[in-house]
Amino acid sequence: MNLTLKIWRQKNNSDKGGFKEYKVSDISKDMSFLEMLDVLNEQLTEKGEDPVHFDHDCREGICGMCSLYINGNPHGPLQTTTCQLHMRSFNDGETITIEPWRAKAFPVMKDLVVDRSAFDRIIQAGGYVSVNTGGVPDANEIPIPKTIADLAMDAAQCIGCGACVAACKNASAMLFTSAKVSQLALLPQGQVERKRRAEKMVAQMDEEGFGACTNTGACEAQCPKGISITNIARMNREYFSAVVSNTELV
Amino acid sequence: MSWVSKTLSSTLGRKLLMALTGLFLILFLVVHLAGNLQLLLPDGGDSFNVYAHTMANNPFIKVVSIGNFAFILLHVIYSIVLTQHNKKSRPVAYAMSNEGKSSTWASRNMGILGTVILIFLVVHLKGFWYEAKFGTLPTTMIDGESFSDIYAIVAAAYANIWYVLIYVVSMGFLAFHLSHGFASAFQTLGLNHVKYSPLIQKVGAGFSILIPALFALIPIVMYIQSLS
Ligand code: HEM
Ligand code: SF4
Ligand code: FES
Numbered sequence: 001m002n003l004t005l006k007i008w009r010q011k012n013n014s015d016k017g018g019f020k021e022y023k024v025s026d027i028s029k030d031m032s033f034l035e036m037l038d039v040l041n042e043q044l045t046e047k048g049e050d051p052v053h054f055d056h057d058c059r060e061g062i063c064g065m066c067s068l069y070i071n072g073n074p075h076g077p078l079q080t081t082t083c084q085l086h087m088r089s090f091n092d093g094e095t096i097t098i099e100p101w102r103a104k105a106f107p108v109m110k111d112l113v114v115d116r117s118a119f120d121r122i123i124q125a126g127g128y129v130s131v132n133t134g135g136v137p138d139a140n141e142i143p144i145p146k147t148i149a150d151l152a153m154d155a156a157q158c159i160g161c162g163a164c165v166a167a168c169k170n171a172s173a174m175l176f177t178s179a180k181v182s183q184l185a186l187l188p189q190g191q192v193e194r195k196r197r198a199e200k201m202v203a204q205m206d207e208e209g210f211g212a213c214t215n216t217g218a219c220e221a222q223c224p225k226g227i228s229i230t231n232i233a234r235m236n237r238e239y240f241s242a243v244v245s246n247t248e249l250v
Numbered sequence: 251m252s253w254v255s256k257t258l259s260s261t262l263g264r265k266l267l268m269a270l271t272g273l274f275l276i277l278f279l280v281v282h283l284a285g286n287l288q289l290l291l292p293d294g295g296d297s298f299n300v301y302a303h304t305m306a307n308n309p310f311i312k313v314v315s316i317g318n319f320a321f322i323l324l325h326v327i328y329s330i331v332l333t334q335h336n337k338k339s340r341p342v343a344y345a346m347s348n349e350g351k352s353s354t355w356a357s358r359n360m361g362i363l364g365t366v367i368l369i370f371l372v373v374h375l376k377g378f379w380y381e382a383k384f385g386t387l388p389t390t391m392i393d394g395e396s397f398s399d400i401y402a403i404v405a406a407a408y409a410n411i412w413y414v415l416i417y418v419v420s421m422g423f424l425a426f427h428l429s430h431g432f433a434s435a436f437q438t439l440g441l442n443h444v445k446y447s448p449l450i451q452k453v454g455a456g457f458s459i460l461i462p463a464l465f466a467l468i469p470i471v472m473y474i475q476s477l478s
Contacts, residue, residue, distance in 0.1 A: 071346060072346040073348050099346070102340050103340055169353070172339070210261075211261070211336040213261070213265060215433075215437045217357070229437070232437070
């Protein structure tokens with residue numbers, strides 16, 4: 001395949017940045033999207049130019065490090081991670097527009113790399129549970145109904161990639177935060193910090209400058225892990241009931 | 251800050267106010283429509299005039315109508331606050347966006363839809379509420395008693411094709427606002443459940459078509475009546 005790539009280039013956080021066009025040829029349909037970018041970067045390096053910076057790590061769809069807003073969709077046209085997207089999803093001769101995630105809370109560091117540490121701070125604010133020290137507990141000591149375990153596991157699928165923020169017209173982090181609130185609120189182990197968790201994580205999410213939710217559902221439609229917006233409704237319940245009942249002032 | 255004001259200034263708290271005021275306005279639409287449909291009764295407007303008179307002089311309705319104005323104001327103020335905040339959350343727009351694939355147009359344009367509804371509300375309140383309250387009204391005799399003839403004011407307005415068009419088009423915008431807003435409000439309140447959400451969505455879809463359509467029917471019928 002021969003392709004034209006329209007890629008956002010930006011030297012650093014304070015640079016204004018702009019699009020630059022590149023041509024790549026002889027791209028195999030079986031390459032992943034990131035491998036295609038590797039080919040481009042090899043060309044650029046050979047020419048002595050600065051390669052295009054982009055985030056990636058596992059390239060197996062499990063770490064949440066890859067990003068990219070491809071032709072108007074986070075992670076490209078399929079509901080998967082960019083590392084699991086293949087060039088067969090594109091046509092020969094196509095022009096592909098590649099942009100970084102756009103959100104005030106995700107500042108662009110260089111080219112397509114954005115700083116997603118806002119997510120880490122949301123987790124730090126309340127995404128943890130108390131664990132007793134001492135002897136090893138027996139397996140299955142705490143009974144958890146299968147349906148509840150399934151819901152918690154579904155929420156725990158979130159890999160923190162930020163596609164939900166990228167997809168949302170408000171750059172809202174509700175889907176991510178609600179998945180993290182839900183996975184712990186649903187389980188017995190998460191009850192100790194339940195109320196302060198909901199309050200703290202929502203407060204941190206607001207402080208980072210993410211938008212509010214208009215319930216458009218774009219996040220759910222674009223999430224590579226299929227996180228459902230039922231989690232957002234659950235977070236709203238958790239938050240409102242925590243606010244009115246918590247004896248601790250958070 | 252007290253915990254109450256802190257909560258209500260959070261993104262979730264602001265949305266809660268949007269949802270609660272929105273649901274109140276939905277309820278109001280039903281009551282308002284039930285009253286307005288009396289305009290179509292073939293009694294020369296007598297039922298409507300008696301109804302308008304009762305509403306205007308009932309202390310309970312007075313309280314509700316003040317609340318109604320307050321809720322509209324709250325809904326509008328918070329819609330501006332939220333929309334501005336949301337715009338600021340994405341300072342640099344995408345060069346290419348395929349939003350239409352993953353969300354409905356109405357859900358992405360609640361602000362525009364709301365603004366048109368607001369303009370309509372101003373025209374509507376000026377034409378009827380303001381006239382009824384502060385204007386000099388014609389009177390009519392019903393069963394030997396004198397009533398303000400609000401029906402005559404409405405009939406005169408709906409004999410004007412432009413007025414009728416503004417009404418009908420505005421109801422279209424209301425339909426789109428409700429097509430997203432109705433179910434959205436329940437989601438905001440945290441009411442998302444496998445057993446009830448499908449029903450809420452269906453009722454919302456039906457409501458968003460039926461209520462604005464019936465509202466729009468009144469000026470259309472009265473315009474046709476005015477021709478003969
Ligand atoms: C009869 C009139 C109206 C009704 C019944 C109504 C109803 C609703 C409902 C139920 C919602 C959903 C709330 C939620 O998502 O939780 C909503 C959202 C919204 N309304 Fe209205 N509304 C009306 C008038 C207006 C007006 C006059 C404006 C603005 C000038 C407005 C602006 C908005 C906006 C911007 C949203 C979305 C807020 C967001 O981003 O989440 N609405 N409305
Ligand atoms: S909710 Fe989905 S889109 Fe958002 S960070 Fe988690 S995995 Fe990514
Ligand atoms: S690189 Fe790890 S999920 Fe894509």
